[in-house]
Amino acid sequence: MAGLTGRMSTVVKAKVSKLLDRAEDPAETLDYSYQKQVEQLQNVKKGIADVVTAKKRLQMQESSLQQSVVKLDTQARQAVAAGQEDLARAALERKNVAQTELQSLDTQVTELEDQQQKLTDSEQKLRAKIEAFRTKKEVIKAQYSAAEAQVRISEAATGVGEQMADVGLAMQRAVDKTENMRARADAVQELEAAGTFDDLTALGPGEDDIDKQLKQLSSQPAVDDELAKMKGEIGAGGAPAAGQIPSQSQTPAEGKQT
Amino acid sequence: MIVRISGEDQYELADADAARLNELENAVVAVVDSGGEDGFDEAYGALIEFVRSQGKPIAEDELEASDHILPPPDLTFAEAGAEFTGEGLIPD
Numbered sequence: 037m038a039g040l041t042g043r044m045s046t047v048v049k050a051k052v053s054k055l056l057d058r059a060e061d062p063a064e065t066l067d068y069s070y071q072k073q074v075e076q077l078q079n080v081k082k083g084i085a086d087v088v089t090a091k092k093r094l095q096m097q098e099s100s101l102q103q104s105v106v107k108l109d110t111q112a113r114q115a116v117a118a119g120q121e122d123l124a125r126a127a128l129e130r131k132n133v134a135q136t137e138l139q140s141l142d143t144q145v146t147e148l149e150d151q152q153q154k155l156t157d158s159e160q161k162l163r164a165k166i167e168a169f170r171t172k173k174e175v176i177k178a179q180y181s182a183a184e185a186q187v188r189i190s191e192a193a194t195g196v197g198e199q200m201a202d203v204g205l206a207m208q209r210a211v212d213k214t215e216n217m218r219a220r221a222d223a224v225q226e227l228e229a230a231g232t233f234d235d236l237t238a239l240g241p242g243e244d245d246i247d248k249q250l251k252q253l254s255s256q257p258a259v260d261d262e263l264a265k266m267k268g269e270i271g272a273g274g275a276p277a278a279g280q281i282p283s284q285s286q287t288p289a290e291g292k293q294t
Numbered sequence: 295m296i297v298r299i300s301g302e303d304q305y306e307l308a309d310a311d312a313a314r315l316n317e318l319e320n321a322v323v324a325v326v327d328s329g330g331e332d333g334f335d336e337a338y339g340a341l342i343e344f345v346r347s348q349g350k351p352i353a354e355d356e357l358e359a360s361d362h363i364l365p366p367p368d369l370t371f372a373e374a375g376a377e378f379t380g381e382g383l384i385p386d
Contacts, residue, residue, distance in 0.1 A: 044300065044363040052359075154301060161303075164354035172357065195357030198298070202363075206301045209366065 052197035065186070066173050069193045073166045076200050080159045083207045084152060090214045090221075091148040097224050098141050104134045104233035116263070116270050124266065128259045134233055137224050144217045151210040158203045169196045296352065297345050298360040299367060305349025315362070318344055322374070331371045338374070342367045 108131035115124035172192045176185050227233070295312060298304045307315070318341040325334045345364065352358055365374070 044365050045360070048360075048363050158301065161354050165357065168355040168357055191359070192357045194359040198359055198363075202298065202300050206366070209301075 048198055048201045052194055052201060065189050065193065066176070069189070069196070070166075070170065070173060073162075073169060073196060073200060076203065077159065077162055077166060080155060080162060080203055080207060083210060084155045084159065087148055087152045087155060087210060087214055090217055091145060091152065094141050094145050094148065094217065094221055097221060097228075098138060098145065100228070101134050101138045101141070101224070101233065105131055105138065108134065108233070112263075113266060113270060116266050121263070125259060125263055128262050128266075130233060132259055132262075133227070137227070140220065141224065144220060147213060148217060151213055154206060155210055158206045162199055162203045165196045165199045169193070295361040296358050297349060298363045299342060299345055300363060301366040301368075304352040304356075304358060304360055305345050306352055307345065307349045311344075311348050315341070315344065326371070326374050329375075334371045334374065338367075338369060 108127045112124045112127035112131065115121070115127060169192055173189075176188050176192070180188055295307055295309055296304055297307055297315070318337070322334070322337045322341055325332075325337050342364065
């Protein structure tokens, strides 16, 4: 069979025979194979632990972003009520970014959960195969001559070796996905470190860079809509009291080079 | 014959199913070779589904080597085209 299946089979068989070729006599093959299998099982356990850690980290970021969304929403309402439209708009822009990040984190947590489940299943299967190999190994030792044993060992080890190669593949896919999500988590952390989701009332005039970036990140119409809605709800239709808030356009970061 | 779906299980299929399996696989390869992603998920899904529905799962404590190994069910178009050509997806 050519194509995908052929390629997969060839690659897996090459891995398995590489494993078996390392040992010469039956006893050595048995010990070596079994030792490799147990090692691989440890690696799978470690892989699962890594996925769980990555997932917890994303979940912590989720809850901190959720708090930011609530806080920024409250601040936007307060600003609207006080007639400070610029401040309300800035808060809503930040809220918008936080919500977008939240959605993306949510998708990734679900994906990691999926990976965790798959790896746990793989681990159980590999464990069952290794246990079967251990039993068979004792039978082979007791019942067969050296020549016969070599053949039987090859058969048994090929079966378990294939499972090992396959679990290795599942592991690598999970690690790749986890790496991508780690990068994403780092990006969110950078936003947090930059004060993106900080208390707006604590902002001084020097923070204009963040505001500029936020404007690029957040979708302006969504912010406009939400601001209009908020104004309608609160009923504070009055003009913003001029001079009360430092307007972004009037206070470029003087002397600040980036 | 024994067919493994990578990341899942091994299945025992009747030898008579080989022709149909080959057909379904050729359909996937044709999509990949065409370079367009359209129809890839459907073609690959049909291949996986055929094995799942026609095959009998092999017990976890059996030590059988597979006659054929299919890539994982969540294989992407890009992986089908690139990574399975080398040793990319299977670590040493």
